[in-house]
Amino acid sequence: MIDTTSPTTAAVLDDLVRAQHGGDVRGITSVCSSHPWVLEAALRQAVEDDTVVLVEATSNQVDQHGGYTGMRPADFRDAVLGLADTCGLPRDRVLLGGDHLGTNRWRSSSPADAMSQACDLVSAYVRAGFSKIHLDCSYPCAGDPSPLTDELVSQRAADLLAVAEATAAEVGAAGALRYVVGTEVPVPGGADHELHDLRPTDADAARATLAAHRAAFAARGLDHVWPQVMALVVQPGVEFDALQVVDYRSDRTAALREVLADEPAMVFEAHSTDYQTVEALSSLVADHWAVLKVGPWLTFAMREALFALSEVERELVPEAEQARLPEVLEQVMLDAPHHWRGYYEGDEAAQHLARRYSYSDRARYYWPDPRVEAATEQLMANLRRRTVPLPLLSAHLPVQHARVRAGRLPADPAALVVDAVQDVLRGYATACRTRATPIEETR
Template sequence: MARDALREVLADHRRGVGVGIYSVCSAHPLVIEASIRQALADDSLVLIEATSNQVDQFGGYTGMTPVDFRDFVLGIADAEGFPRDRVILGGDHLGPNRWQKESPEVAMPKAEDLVRAYVAAGYTKIHLDCSMSCAGDPVPLTDAIVAERAARLMVVAEEAAGTADLSVPISYVIGTEVPVPGGAHETLGKLTPTSAEAVHETIAAHKEAFDRAGVTDAWSKVAAIVVQPAVEFDHVKVIDYVSANIGGLRHALDDQERLVFEAHSTDYQTESNLRDLVLDHWAILKVGPGLTFALREGLFALAAIENYLVEDATRRSNLVDVIERVMTESPGYWEGYYEGSAHEQEVARRFSYSDRIRYYLPNEEIVKAIDLMLANLDEVGIPGPLISQYLPKQFDRVREGELTPSGHELLVDRVRDALRPYVGACGLGSSRA
């Protein structure tokens, strides 16, 4: 069997080496390309996870099944010359998340099929997340219900693993204090970290549920538990990590043989905050919307540059206007998130940290507009002063000969700017790379 690189990193962390790994939760090709290029520069692993919203057995909002997403990621890795054995694929929030409006009797069989599809496709990091209430469930769910449902999914995952050609054993992630996928809906106030007592109760509930479900041996494959370090973001605010506030939580896993913490919603944290998280035993740091937020910044910057350089208005992509029109004509992915006046909603659609634009980037009209913009910029060339005005960090790298001043390369590097703090925090390479 192949080297289990993820478990090696987590074992080093448990030994006090002070390393971690960041998990890229995105399905956008430019984000995946940027992540793989960053891993190439750092000579590191790359951990890429699909969420249950993005990718499921029916296609998710990306239109991709787990097999499709696997082939999509590995195809980009091949194109970049990145070894496949350094790509770790994971499934995030696998459970009834997509079917919360249905009863558990309907939602859980779909969740079982979801987990089965991911494992059969070769994903070796599986987050079993049954923390959300379905129709008719109590709110919130008890640890016992969450654990019982997670054990039910564990049975399916282990059965699927028995027939799948997996390169390494599955590393499972559990946890009942799971932030909402993609950031908070509401304006946030003060957050309270998970207590050490809650961690112990969650572990005990899952061990008991696994025993009852007949998958006691699978406990040895549980690598991490999701707990709340009191980090989150809403539309306009980021709640920063404060190490001094977590108290005994940092020692809650001291009596566990191999478990580490996994942190969700770490987007927009500073590198020093991320480093503190790693040192406080959050060995896995999840990032998603922060990467497409950076991509959106790059796209809007290039759209502004295009408006200056392409004199004939009929030849411009009008990318920002296209995005706005598509979002207002199909408001399903943002209207439950952005409140206020029409103007306030417009500002939020374009600039919110929660980055609901990411759901629209696969739209055919938007893809066509992006392609046209990049083609226009390739044709006219981008002068240095305009790069300096709109993408100053990229301008520095262009001047130093590290970066080609094409639209595509500028976008990829802008996304890498959002990854570089994670590189430094996890001790994986140089945050300058």
């Protein structure tokens, strides 16, 4: 096994927390995607910035059975590290995390069966070298009370913690894991309904969550692990659905931010930060949301670039030879609607627009489909066999056109797509260099 659970990972995250508490405020982007082009963009951004990269696999993408990507944790690890080698990023600058590790995938099962699967899931991630572990048991299982109480969620998180720590000791990584907890966890991948009013987590509720987890860990004899809990997930008031984005407002989180003053080993982790402005992301980091998770925005940017290249193809390639990627993707989504149905409201026309363009980006689940992969490869081949006129490239990818003109970017179609994704990450990189008030001075 390739061991990426090294002291370097713990040191990077611990240093981030110390910086937030000490006034040298900065953040880290958590890239939550399994697509090779997205991962390549993240790795190239780390090379560009001369920094580390944090890549997280979500439990529905990657699990002990393969997830919807067909990858187990060790497969995902090998894919990321192999890409790091290709991009010239040293492996010790790759941090791997597991997102929403818990009962999410097995909500239709009994609590006992779901927790048995969740324990196996956490063990598989730790054995594969993932060192940042999000313990998330906030999803009710069959027969559970609704809503779940902090105490029940925390007890289940403590059960998973015990498995993670035992596995870490087995593989020689005792003390190297860093954990994330929280009961007010946004739905993975964005809201599944139209948003109306979104309120930040109540400060007293956040304190109650911390107290419940601390008590549950102590009850399992794991109170000594509490300093390894490096982040709390709370709702800062950011989210997106198919058609709108709720932007961060710092004035609404003043009381919530004080919660961390008594937790010197902890910062906030922000989920669903996709589509926030750079200014909003910078405010989040300044307000101690030091971990910014992003996923759908990255595949959204990838889809935009691929659709733009499809328009270039329409101009250059005879109709009979065209890949027609947008049409292929649409047909595959219609043939297997379970990934988007329930997310997109309205009539057939509205759902058609949402499948192609929505912020929810449910199209991301379909890129591994063989028909979609074949169309993507054909699009790349069609454009590589031809010289794309610069004015045509400017019409559809003007930012990348400017970089090609300046000699900073090759005109290869895959490179153009990766650069478009990297533009999103460049905004996050800017936000993560924010400076602000130390946590201790927020009282």
